[in-house]
Amino acid sequence: NAGVTQTPKFRILKIGQSMTLQCTQDMNHNYMYWYRQDPGMGLKLIYYSVGAGITDKGEVPNGYNVSRSTTEDFPLRLELAAPSQTSVYFCASSTTDRGGGYEQYFGPGTRLTVT
Amino acid sequence: DAKTTQPTSMDCAEGRAANLPCNHSTISGNEYVYWYRQIHSQGPQYIIHGLKNNETNEMASLIITEDRKSSTLILPHATLRDTAVYYCIVRVAGTGNQFYFGTGTSLTVIP
Numbered sequence: 001n002a003g004v005t006q007t008p009k010f011r012i013l014k015i016g017q018s019m020t021l022q023c024t025q026d027m028n029h030n031y032m033y034w035y036r037q038d039p040g041m042g043l044k045l046i047y048y049s050v051g052a053g054i055t056d057k058g059e060v061p062n063g064y065n066v067s068r069s070t071t072e073d074f075p076l077r078l079e080l081a082a083p084s085q086t087s088v089y090f091c092a093s094s095t096t097d098r099g100g101g102y103e104q105y106f107g108p109g110t111r112l113t114v115t
Numbered sequence: 116d117a118k119t120t121q122p123t124s125m126d127c128a129e130g131r132a133a134n135l136p137c138n139h140s141t142i143s144g145n146e147y148v149y150w151y152r153q154i155h156s157q158g159p160q161y162i163i164h165g166l167k168n169n170e171t172n173e174m175a176s177l178i179i180t181e182d183r184k185s186s187t188l189i190l191p192h193a194t195l196r197d198t199a200v201y202y203c204i205v206r207v208a209g210t211g212n213q214f215y216f217g218t219g220t221s222l223t224v225i226p
Contacts, residue, residue, distance in 0.1 A: 004158075033214075035216075040218075041218060042202065042216035042217045042218045042219060043159065043214075043216040044216070045214070045215065059215070088156065090158050090159070092158070092159075103161045103164070104151075104159075104161060104214060105161070106158030106159050106160070107158055108157065108158055109156070109157070109158055
C-alpha cells in the first residue's frame, strides 16, 4: 500500500505558466482533497471531491481547477501561475471510519515556486 | 465549523508527558474534536479524534471536558520524534469531510 502519492516533489514555474499537480491514492477512498500551506501558516482547503465525477470548492479555490474521473486520481490544475501560488500543496484522502469521524491520509506534498 | 484556540508554542522534557490544550468554546453538539500533527513540512498525520468521551490509542490520549468547550491531547512519554506542530480541529461529520486547519501548537521536545 503506497497510500497517497504526489508528483512532482518540487517545481519552479514562471509567471503565467500552467501545470498539473498529480495525486493518486490506492486505498479505494471516496473522498479526496487538495490543501495549500504557505510558510508558517496552517493548511487551507482548495478543492475536495466526495467521489468520481463530483468536486466542490474549499476556502481558496481561485486560480485552480480540479477533476475526478477515477476513484484513484485527483489532479489539481494551475492556470496562469502567479507568485501568490507559491506554496506547498498537499493532497489527502479519507473514508468513513467508526463513530462517524473521518481520518484523512496526507501525501508528502509538492513544493511549488512561481517566479 | 467551530474555531479553535491553541497556544503558539510549548516545550516538553523528553520522557515526560506532553499536555497540549485546545479551546473550542463554540463547539456544537455534533462536532467532533480531531488532532493532527505535522513533522517538519511533511504531510499532516492523524493522531486521534473524539466526540464526548475520552479516547486513547497507541499514540495519545484525548481528554474532552464535560461541557466540551476544551480538550487536551496527552502524549504520555514524549520523545524527540514528537517535535512537531499539533493541530486541534473541530468539525461536523458528513459535511464533505473538509478540515479547517489553524496555525496549531509548535511542540518542542527537549533532551
